[in-house]
Amino acid sequence: MMPTSATSFQTFTSPILAQAGLNCHAVFDLQRLPEELRDAIVRACPEASQYRQLWMFANGGPQFWYAFCADRQRHAEKRDHPMDDFARETVSAFLQEQHLEGQFQFVYPGPYVLNLQSLGRLIGWHHDTPLKIGLHPFYGLWFAYRAVVLVNADLPTTPLVDSSSISPCQTCVSKACIARCPAAAVAEAQFDLDLCIDYRVQDNSCCKQRCVSREACPVAAEHRYSDEQIHFHYAQSWTMLKAFKSSKSS
């Protein structure tokens, strides 16, 4: 599957979502998900058995960041998870506009751990890559899941794709993600997360606030996030990884 336009991923026509850069939407029937995935969802979030559908929202490209920055300026109070709050508030406003008040429950962002990449893989939003960040057919690596909601609704569902669909990585000649990784963590056969993390947390690492390999990917480079956005995300994961490393060594 290689859709040619951004609109192929837009189930909903909504200015609320469009303005916020939440430009990829999918609808799943819980009962029609592969059994293993449905069981994992119900295990993680038992309330899922009370709902009929799962709606998923993602951003491709940098528009979500610009909308988030504008929203952040409007909120004087300090928030612990400002980006998650922004995504949740935007999707809630959209669901209210759809007259679904009382008919939905967030699973992400939230206290439950769902494997979001598995859901993305089912509908062609995720091709596996040597980097382990999913590659979206239109937005490349510049794509992230922002909200997953259980909904009591009966909308037509997003078609599931053939899992054997060809990834752009299979025909990539440069393999720049592998060649450019300063930690040699990215390889065709297996990504080495320990090597990646050990390198990132070093004082002189050039991957503190960015991922050199990710930026080297030639697919959909026109949708790349701004440096400011890249630094924001990587500084966050760096802080978490640094804390994790220090807790292990003390």
Ligand code: B12
């Ligand atoms: C926990 C988590 C993290 C933790 C991982 C802690 C750890 N390893 O112990 C931290 C905060 C470090 C993290 C970092 C990042 N993450 Co993360 N992460 C998640 C999250 C919320 C849950 C994963 C999980 O626990 N799955 C359940 C277990 C059973 O499955 P698992 O396969 O064993 O999960 C492991 C891997 O997913 C791994 N992991 C998590 N993120 C990433 C990212 C990369 C590149 C790699 C190689 C591994 C990895 O950590 C998990 C626990 O060990 C998912 C969202 C989700 N709910 O799926 C995002 C998610 C996988 N992460 C994502 C991203 C983008 C990143 C970052 C690149 C963000 C950034 N810009 O810094 C970094 C990269 C890390 C690095 N190379 O340094 C995206 C991937 C998007 C995509 N297009 O596919 C996801 C899907 C979030 C999203 N909202 O879209 N992440």
